[in-house]
Amino acid sequence: MRRIDLGEGAVAFEPDSAADRVDQVSDEFFKRYNISEEAAELYRRYRSAIEAAATGARPKADVKD
Amino acid sequence: MAIRLAHLSDLHFGRKFDFGLWSAVKAEIKRFDPDLLVVSGDMVDEPEPLHLLAAKCELRSFAEDVAAELVVVPGNHDVFASGLASGLSQRQDWFDRIFFNDTAEAERVAEEEFGLRLRLDPSVLNPKRAAGLFKKVIGVEDDFRSSIPARGEQDLVRRPANCDVLLAQLDSTRVPTAALDPIGLATGEVDKADLAALREELSKISQPYLVRIAVIHHHVLPIAFSGGRWLGAEPFMVLSNAGTVLSLFKEHHFDLVLHGHKHVPQYSRIDLMPQHEAGYPIAVLAAGSAALQTGSATGNCLNYVTISENGHIEVEACYYGAGSGPTRSGGPDRYVRYSESLVSAKRRALRRAEERHPIRCRCRELACEITESGDLQFDLTIKGFRGDVRRSILREHRVGLADDSWFVDDRLEVVRDNCSHDVKLELQVERDAGAGADNPRKGQKRRFTIAASEEALRGDGLSYRVRWACANGTNLTRWEAEERTTAEDRADGWDEEWLSDTITHPLDRLLLTLKFPPSLAACRPVLECRRPSSYPAYELSQTGSGDADLRDKEWLKDDKITECDKDQFQYDPVNGLWRLDVADPMVGYNYRIVWKTVGELADIEIKTEVAQQREMLLGAARDPRSWPQPSLKAFDELANALGTVFASGVAREKRIVEFMVYDSAGVSLRPVLTRRSWTEKPVKYDYQVPLGRGLAGAAFQQRRDMPWAKSHTHSPFIKPYPYEGEDDEDRVELKSILAMPIFHIKQASLKRPPPWSCLGVVLFGSSLEARAILGIIQKKKKSMEALRGARGLAHAVVDSLVKDLEGHPS
Structure with a gap:
């Protein structure tokens, strides 16, 4: 993430690399912080939806049945 | 509105007056539509009272016709026989009596008794022929002369009713002291008493004017290219006290001097003492003869002056003559446009301002x-x-x-x-x-x-x-x-x-x-x-x-x-x-x-979808019962996860997780879902944070993640927006905050998505200085991992809220 100095201690961050993208959160993050499986599943579905939007494929979450 | 002025001179109504040319001149001036009609002397060739009265009636009528204010000053031909102002002839006062008095009775006599048309008309040049009987005419002429008022005096300073101009009207036809010697011929002088009176009047003026214009018959500067025949050569026609007159113009900040006399058009600018505070740039404009027969196709000249609202002066000189009337076009032998330097206009404006303001x-x-x-x-x-x-x-x-x-x-x-x-x-x-x-x-x-x-x-x-x-x-x-x-x-x-x-x-x-x-x-x-x-x-x-x-x-x-x-x-x-x-x-x-402002093309489909999603989310906040149960559960998961990632772990810590959505109607962010760790009491969903204010408003405006910690961030511009609440339970001071903007799913992976694709902001706040948030401010590796994870999860939860609501319209 790129840090933008706004002066007097104020800062902001914006994505700077592919690793900063919202669809690049690793499973390790959820494990490390002991985040619930429900939350992790929400995220996985979201990531699939982003991938589907990018490729034009149907999101995995919609075809799991 | 700009001020428009037509400047004529030296009509010389008399034997060599070109009546056809005069008609063409009037028609062209009418097209120009002037505010002021200035005639700088020598209206007539000989100072005959009937000629002067005809000239007055003609110019007055013409000025009325073009809705302009008429300004005249006498020339040497208006007061001296053959214009010879050198002691050879007596100065006559007919001009003053006729031009500066009510002459209604004289006009009546001339028109009724002579049967004359009081205009610049051939009949006026030979009234005896017009009246028919020589004997009768003698008597009538006596009546006519006696009907002209005895005295007339021109105002030295004049303020036209229709424009923001100060005019000085100077009579330069006094017999020069130095010209009592007959060699002076048509020289002129402005009377010392007139100059003193003018100076006194000008010193009383405090009202601001866009420009100050002086009208005088004789030239205040030498006229170049006019050696001509011996009678027209210097020193026979000069203004003997030109330096004194110019000094007064500079002292009282005159911007433009209009004159005639030599029948030679000339535009010049003098910049007196340009580097000095007392200096002043003056434009000096001479007109040629307006309608005297010259035998040349370009022997006559009139000027148009346009004064912009800022005081900038532009001059158009039209040359015409035998067989051709004036037009505002043509080659340089027919039409010349002069534009003074804007720097001069600015300097004059500064000098005028200095007259008014006691400070600088x-x-x-x-x-x-x-x-x-x-x-x-x-x-x-x-x-x-x-x-x-x-x-x-x-x-x-x-x-x-x-x-x-x-x-x-x-x-x-x-x-x-x-x-x-x-x-x-x-x-x-x-x-x-x-x-x-x-x-x-x-x-x-x-x-x-x-x-x-x-x-x-x-x-x-x-x-x-x-x-x-x-x-x-x-x-x-x-x-x-x-x-x-x-x-x-x-x-x-x-x-x-x-x-x-x-x-x-x-x-x-x-x-x-x-x-x-x-x-x-x-x-x-x-x-x-x-x-x-x-x-x-x-x-x-x-x-x-x-x-x-x-x-x-x-x-x-x-x-x-x-x-x-x-x-x-x-x-x-x-x-x-x-x-x-x-x-x-x-x-x-x-x-x-x-x-x-910086703009970029919007993807209309996404922009519209985002606007609909915002409205749907705001609608759910207005009626909390409309939230689908999975949405509430998903938001609980987000609140718990952010608490886990950012919480300090101290028991007394109070935490808040809030999802705020942008409301276009109020140009602000409104909360739609909130979880507070210290109370189950619902927040009031009717408060709003203006775009750009608070951490949420700033994060949305900048489309950037914004961490804030009270001990670290001293900016008065980026600080929490106060939530007043109802009681002390609501008024918990937050000491660390993380605000994360949430974007449409198709734009969320961009580095800095456009503002129209931003739904709102997910905010985490703590009553303590959360170490993870301080770590983000300091860009510590582990905290940055936490930030990446939190923003990903926040996007996922908001996406699920939107999908739930789309499946369950409120």
């Missing part, structure tokens, strides 16, 4: 820096402020703010090190008529005053420096400009931003600098100079400070002054700022640096 300043520097979050920081330096006042004064500085901006009061300070004297600073809030209950921030202003003693204004004068700041003072994107206006508001310039400074007193140098943040680096600002619609009329401040009171004025663009000064506005690559450096700025003007 050597240099005014206003530096403005725009931050990435649209905050404005100002630094004003005043150098050499001097005054000819007999008391202490209060210098007023007025600062106007954009509608959604706010003044950071604790940033107002006088920089003591830069003050030449001890000065006192006071701050007052001022609102103008635009403020109202519906938008209390609209039209807000601040006024601060600097008290300065009489002593401080002497010598090199007072120098001081003041800083102030206002937050959220500019739209950062075109989208913001769109959000803050309605379609009906979008007049010219609706998507422009500007920095401006108004010049309220004479000033030697204005320096404006503007520094953009990196995200606005693509902006290309331009200079715009504006003047009040009432210019040059304005009042001085009632505080007695000597400044112009320019509040609540209607401002008009002045393209000419802008053109003149635009080269002084340049980018300074060394310091990375835009700089305007103007000498002698126009007093009463507003200097404005204007730039268009």
